[in-house]
Amino acid sequence: MREIQARDVTETVARLCQEACIDLGEDVVQALERALREEVSPVGRAALEQILENARVARAERMPLCQDTGLTVVFVELGQEARVVGGALPEAIAEGVRKGYTEGYLRKSVVSQPYSARINTRDNTPPVIHYDVVPGDRLRLTVVPKGGGSENMSALRMLVPADGRQGVVDLVVSCVDAAGANPCPPIIVGVGIGGTVEKATLLAKRALLRPVGQPSPNAEDAALEAELLSRINDLGIGPGGLGGRCTALAVHVETFPCHIASLPVAVNIQCHSARHKEAVL
Amino acid sequence: MQISTPLTDEVIAGLHAGDAVSITGTLYVARDAAHKRLVDALEAGRPLPFDLRGQIIYYMGPSPAPPGRPIGSAGPTTSYRMDPYTPALLRAGLKGMIGKGNRSPDVRDAIVRYRAIYFASVGGAAALIARSVREAEVIAYPELGPEAVQRLEVVDLPVIVINDVYGGDAYEAGKAAYRRERTA
Numbered sequence: 159m160r161e162i163q164a165r166d167v168t169e170t171v172a173r174l175c176q177e178a179c180i181d182l183g184e185d186v187v188q189a190l191e192r193a194l195r196e197e198v199s200p201v202g203r204a205a206l207e208q209i210l211e212n213a214r215v216a217r218a219e220r221m222p223l224c225q226d227t228g229l230t231v232v233f234v235e236l237g238q239e240a241r242v243v244g245g246a247l248p249e250a251i252a253e254g255v256r257k258g259y260t261e262g263y264l265r266k267s268v269v270s271q272p273y274s275a276r277i278n279t280r281d282n283t284p285p286v287i288h289y290d291v292v293p294g295d296r297l298r299l300t301v302v303p304k305g306g307g308s309e310n311m312s313a314l315r316m317l318v319p320a321d322g323r324q325g326v327v328d329l330v331v332s333c334v335d336a337a338g339a340n341p342c343p344p345i346i347v348g349v350g351i352g353g354t355v356e357k358a359t360l361l362a363k364r365a366l367l368r369p370v371g372q373p374s375p376n377a378e379d380a381a382l383e384a385e386l387l388s389r390i391n392d393l394g395i396g397p398g399g400l401g402g403r404c405t406a407l408a409v410h411v412e413t414f415p416c417h418i419a420s421l422p423v424a425v426n427i428q429c430h431s432a433r434h435k436e437a438v439l
Numbered sequence: 440m441q442i443s444t445p446l447t448d449e450v451i452a453g454l455h456a457g458d459a460v461s462i463t464g465t466l467y468v469a470r471d472a473a474h475k476r477l478v479d480a481l482e483a484g485r486p487l488p489f490d491l492r493g494q495i496i497y498y499m500g501p502s503p504a505p506p507g508r509p510i511g512s513a514g515p516t517t518s519y520r521m522d523p524y525t526p527a528l529l530r531a532g533l534k535g536m537i538g539k540g541n542r543s544p545d546v547r548d549a550i551v552r553y554r555a556i557y558f559a560s561v562g563g564a565a566a567l568i569a570r571s572v573r574e575a576e577v578i579a580y581p582e583l584g585p586e587a588v589q590r591l592e593v594v595d596l597p598v599i600v601i602n603d604v605y606g607g608d609a610y611e612a613g614k615a616a617y618r619r620e621r622t623a
Contacts, residue, residue, distance in 0.1 A: 199617055201457075201599075205561050208597075212564040216512075221566040225502045225512040263511055265502040265585050276472065278584040307517040307540075307562065339610050340517045340540035342562035394618030398561050399540065400599065401613020431563045 160295035164245030171254025174301035176262035202402025227264040228303030237294035300436040308429040311337035317421035339399020342429035353414040362426035365410035445493030456607030468589040488579030495535035500585040514565030558598035
């Protein structure tokens with residue numbers, strides 16, 4: 159059994175929180191630059207120029223890309239031949255969030271008692287952690303600071319089998335149309351199809367981790383992604399919601415088998431500040 | 440176009456949906472939790488922590504100021520969450536709002552009725568926007584942390600007029616100009 163120290167988990171999570179909030183991924187930067195070349199709307203191009211300039215300023219001045227540094231979602235893949243020693247893994251991750259958000263001057267955006275008192279927890283904990291056990295002896299940590307504005311525009315619908323592919327297309331396009339300028343377009347749209355209520359939603363969130371615009375390896379899903387992107391970019395919402403042809407940078411579809419009675423579809427919207435960083439211990 | 444705060448009726452009358460505007464002067468920062476408190480105070484007849492009349496509220500919750508800076512990143516938050524509170528604040532004399540995203544029909548009506556203006560800045564351009572902020576001071580509800588009410592002094596804060604006193608809506612107009620309807 160390979161041993162991984164809990165304190166190394168904490169240090170890694172703290173570092174990933176800060177890097178994710180400050181350094182926009184190169185895949186996102188390239189997608190924004192392509193959008194700037196292709197956008198026909200002058201006001202849309204101006205918004206894209208500001209977004210790209212913002213990424214340069216954030217990187218140079220070590221400032222968060224967005225003041226909303228998110229609720230911290232952490233994906234954990236723990237190799238079945240590794241174990242964490244010197245502390246509990248969930249607490250080591252939470253301590254990393256606490257340290258990263260405090261030392262990195264990141265905003266603490268979490269409140270307890272969500273439907274009543276809503277008291278800020280002051281250290282951005284607790285994170286939302288998803289665990290998977292995988293072959294091997296490594297620990298992979300992916301930190302995803304998820305902003306509230308785009309998360310609020312997300313949706314889950316339990317379609318029925320008769321709704322089929324068209325039902326999926328209509329749901330995703332209407333969700334983006336209704337969101338309008340709210341989720342900070344150009345957005346990335348994660349779509350989870352199949353499984354159960356929680357599985358579809360998790361697929362949609364995981365879909366956001368794929369490099370921006372990399373098509374699904376499944377040809378049918380890749381064709382669905384292309385059709386959804388085309389239809390979304392015909393909505394006219396545009397960068398900043400000010401009008402234009404680039405409303406989404408990419409649509410990523412992930413699927414899973416489902417019950418004979420069901421067709422669960424989850425839509426997870428990601429703003430252009432598409433932040434995630436990973437490390438392997 | 441350059442404008443300064445507080446806003447006058449004449450300045451507001453000269454602003455039209457889609458105009459690019461640069462704001463210099465004092466802004467008040469308030470978002471979800473602070474809006475609830477402000478409107479609770481109004482309804483209870485208690486004094487507000489600042490005089491709303493002629494002022495602009497910026498819907499924002501900054502990241503913490505690093506050493507040597509007045510503020511952290513400082514971009515707009517989504518405005519519709521403040522819609523339930525906005526007509527009451529406009530009735531009390533508030534004249535301008537900065538945020539991002541679409542407003543409700545009630546808010547758009549109130550903007551026309553009370554001769555006010557709604558601006559947007561580019562969501563997510565928060566490190567860039569922070570360069571326009573020269574001073575920041577928490578003036579009320581410090582226990583709300585990032586949701587406390589702050590007074591900002593800004594220079595040349597770039598915004599776009601979304602909803603004007605003539606019923607114009609830059610989001611609707613922009614979307615209509617670039618929308619392609621599918622017949623299939």
